[in-house]
Amino acid sequence: MSKPLILVCNDDGVFAPGIKALVSAVEQFGEVVVVAPDSPQSGQGMSITINHPLRYRRIEFKGTSQAYTCDGTPVDCMKLAVNHILKRKPDLVVSGINHGANSSVNVKYSGTMSAALEGCMEKIPSIGFSLLDHSIEANFEPSLPFVQKIVKLVLKRGLPDFTCLNVNIPNISSELIKGIKVCRQANGNWTEELEERTDPMGEKYFWLTGKFKSYDTGMDHDLWALENGYISIVPTHYDMTNHTLISPLSRWEW
Amino acid sequence: MSKPLILVCNDDGVFAPGIKALVSAVEQFGEVVVVAPDSPQSGQGMSITINHPLRYRRIEFKGTSQAYTCDGTPVDCMKLAVNHILKRKPDLVVSGINHGANSSVNVKYSGTMSAALEGCMEKIPSIGFSLLDHSIEANFEPSLPFVQKIVKLVLKRGLPDFTCLNVNIPNISSELIKGIKVCRQANGNWTEELEERTDPMGEKYFWLTGKFKSYDTGMDHDLWALENGYISIVPTHYDMTNHTLISPLSRWEW
Numbered sequence: 437m438s439k440p441l442i443l444v445c446n447d448d449g450v451f452a453p454g455i456k457a458l459v460s461a462v463e464q465f466g467e468v469v470v471v472a473p474d475s476p477q478s479g480q481g482m483s484i485t486i487n488h489p490l491r492y493r494r495i496e497f498k499g500t501s502q503a504y505t506c507d508g509t510p511v512d513c514m515k516l517a518v519n520h521i522l523k524r525k526p527d528l529v530v531s532g533i534n535h536g537a538n539s540s541v542n543v544k545y546s547g548t549m550s551a552a553l554e555g556c557m558e559k560i561p562s563i564g565f566s567l568l569d570h571s572i573e574a575n576f577e578p579s580l581p582f583v584q585k586i587v588k589l590v591l592k593r594g595l596p597d598f599t600c601l602n603v604n605i606p607n608i609s610s611e612l613i614k615g616i617k618v619c620r621q622a623n624g625n626w627t628e629e630l631e632e633r634t635d636p637m638g639e640k641y642f643w644l645t646g647k648f649k650s651y652d653t654g655m656d657h658d659l660w661a662l663e664n665g666y667i668s669i670v671p672t673h674y675d676m677t678n679h680t681l682i683s684p685l686s687r688w689e690w
Numbered sequence: 691m692s693k694p695l696i697l698v699c700n701d702d703g704v705f706a707p708g709i710k711a712l713v714s715a716v717e718q719f720g721e722v723v724v725v726a727p728d729s730p731q732s733g734q735g736m737s738i739t740i741n742h743p744l745r746y747r748r749i750e751f752k753g754t755s756q757a758y759t760c761d762g763t764p765v766d767c768m769k770l771a772v773n774h775i776l777k778r779k780p781d782l783v784v785s786g787i788n789h790g791a792n793s794s795v796n797v798k799y800s801g802t803m804s805a806a807l808e809g810c811m812e813k814i815p816s817i818g819f820s821l822l823d824h825s826i827e828a829n830f831e832p833s834l835p836f837v838q839k840i841v842k843l844v845l846k847r848g849l850p851d852f853t854c855l856n857v858n859i860p861n862i863s864s865e866l867i868k869g870i871k872v873c874r875q876a877n878g879n880w881t882e883e884l885e886e887r888t889d890p891m892g893e894k895y896f897w898l899t900g901k902f903k904s905y906d907t908g909m910d911h912d913l914w915a916l917e918n919g920y921i922s923i924v925p926t927h928y929d930m931t932n933h934t935l936i937s938p939l940s941r942w943e944w
Contacts, residue, residue: 476741478740478741479737479738479739479740480735480737481734481735481736481737481738481765481804482735482736482737482798482799483733483734483735483736483737483763483799484733484735484799484898485733485898486732486733486898487730487732489887489895489896489897490884490895490896490897490898491893491894491895491896492896509737511735511799512898515883515884515898516884516896519882519883519884520884520886520896541811541928543930544736544807544928544930545736545737545738545765550735553798557795557879558879585944586944589942589943589944593942596932596935598877599932599935615944616944618936618939618940618942618944619936620929620931620933620936621929621930621931623852623929625811625812628773629769629773630744630769630770630773630774632774633743639745640745641743641744641745642743642744642745642746642770642774643743643744644738644739644740644744644766644769656936669939669944670930670931671931671932671935671936671939672930672931672932673930673931673932674795674798674930675874675875675877675930675932676797676798676807676875676924676926676927676928676929676930677874677875677924677925677926677927678850678853678925678926678927678929679874681850681853681925682872682873682874682910682925685872685923685925686872688843688847688872689843690839690840690843690869690870690872690923
C-alpha cells in the first residue's frame with residue numbers, strides 16, 4: 437500500500453514559519469506535497485482568481501516530495517493542486533499553521549480555512565490549523581504534538597464528505613493545555629474597523645483594523661474553549677443555509 | 691419619520707448594468723446610497739484588504755443621494771460604508787443584481803453574497819440578488835417587480851439578526867416565473883477547473899474555469915427551484931458549524 441498523500445496549503449504564504457512547522461509535524465505520516473501562495477494571502481476568504489491567469493513554480497521545501505508556489509489565493513492553490521499538479525487524489529489536506537486565530541466569525545475571512553473547505557468540497561478529509569499568535573516569531577513547537585494527534589486520528593477514522601475541521605490552538609505552553617473540545621463556531625463580529633490616515637499629497641486613505649467582539653454567552657463554542665485553555669475543533673461545512681428559518685420564511689406572503 | 695436608508699453594493703463593480711437596475715428598483719423605497727467596487731470583484735468571496743490601504747471617491751449615480759466607488763472588495767466597501775461613510779445605520783442592504791447565478795456552493799465564492807453577509811453581521815436586514823445570466827447585456831427588466839416585492843416585504847417584516855437572503859432569479863420572461871420558493875442551498879461543486887495555455891515566452895499559465903456539478907437529488911433546494919421556473923430564496927447565515935457532527939466527533943479519542 438502506498439503512503440498517504442498529504443497536501444499542505446496555507447494563507448500566510450509558503451515562506452511563513454507556520455507552514456514549515458506543519459510540514460515538520462506531518463511528514464512522518466506520508467508523502468507530503470506543498471502547494472501554497474507565493475505571498476501573504478490572509479483575509480482572502482474563499483477568493484478565487486478569475487480575471488487573471490495563474491502560474492506556479494517548483495521550489496525546494498524540506499520534508500516534502502514536491503513543493504510549489506502559486507501566484508493566486510489559497511483556494512486557487514487547492515484547485516491547481518487537485519486538478520493539475522497531483523497525479524492522484526490526496527488522502528488528507530492540512531492548511532496552516534496559521535499565524536493568528538481563525539475562531540468564531542474569522543473562519544469566513546480566513547484563507548487558511550478556505551483551503552481546508554475547498555479540500556472537503558473535493559471529498560478529501562481536510563483540517564485547518566491556527567495558533568493564537570499573529571507574530572512572525574510565533575512558537576509553533578508546543579502545538580506540534582497536538583497537530584500530530586489530530587492528524588493521526590483523522591487519517592485513521594476519516595471525515596464525512598463536505599465537512600472539514602477548524603482547529604485553533606491557544607498560545608500557551610503545552611502543559612497548560614487542558615485538552616481538546618469539539619464545539620460550535622462562536623457568534624461575534626469586528627467593530628471600529630477603519631483607521632484613517634492622510635498621505636503626503638493630503639489625500640485620505642484607510643487601513644482595515646478593528647476589535648473583535650463576542651456576542652456569545654454560551655460555553656459550547658470555540659471562543660469559550662480557547663479562553664479556558666482548550667484546543668477548539670469546529671466541524672465546518674459550506675452549507676450556509678439557516679435551516680431553522682426555511683419554514684417560517686416560507687409562510688411570508690411572497 | 692425619516693425615509694429608510696438603503697445601502698447598495700455589488701461585486702461586478704459600480705459600472706455594471708446590474709447595480710443600476712437594482713438602484714432603479716429600490717429608489718422608490720427610501721434614500722439610496724451606493725458604495726461599490728471601482729472594478730469587477732467577482733469571485734472575491736469574503737475577501738478583505740489588509741495588506742494595502744483603501745481609498746474611496748464620490749461619483750454621480752442616478753437614483754441615489756450619494757454614491758462612492760472604493761478600490762477594495764465588496765466586503766471592504768461594506769465596512770467602509772457602515773463604519774465611515776454613513777452617518778446612521780442603514781435600514782436595508784441590497785447587493786447585486788449579480789450578472790450570473792449565486793446558487794448552491796457559489797454562495798461561498800460570491801462577492802455579491804459576501805456584501806449581504808457582511809450586512810447581516812452588522813444586524814442590518816440584507817439581501818443579495820442574482821440573475822442567471824452572466825452577460826453584460828443581461829436583461830434585468832423582468833426581475834425588477836420581483837426584486838421590489840421582496841424588498842418591500844423585508845422592509846416591512848425585517849429579518850432575524852445574522853441571516854441574510856440569497857435570492858436567485860431564473861433568466862426567463864416574467865410570465866413564465868412560477869413564484870418564489872424559500873429553500874436550502876443545494877449540494878454541488880465545480881469540476882475540470884483549469885484551462886492550460888502557453889504564453890509567447892513558452893511558459894505555461896492557467897485560467898480558472900470549470901463545469902458545475904450538482905450532487906443533490908432533493909427537491910427542496912435552490913437549484914431545483916431555479917430549474918423549475920421559481921425564484922429561489924435561501925436564508926443564509928455565517929455559522930458554518932456542522933452541528934450534527936459535534937456529538938459524534940466529541941466521542942473520538944482525542
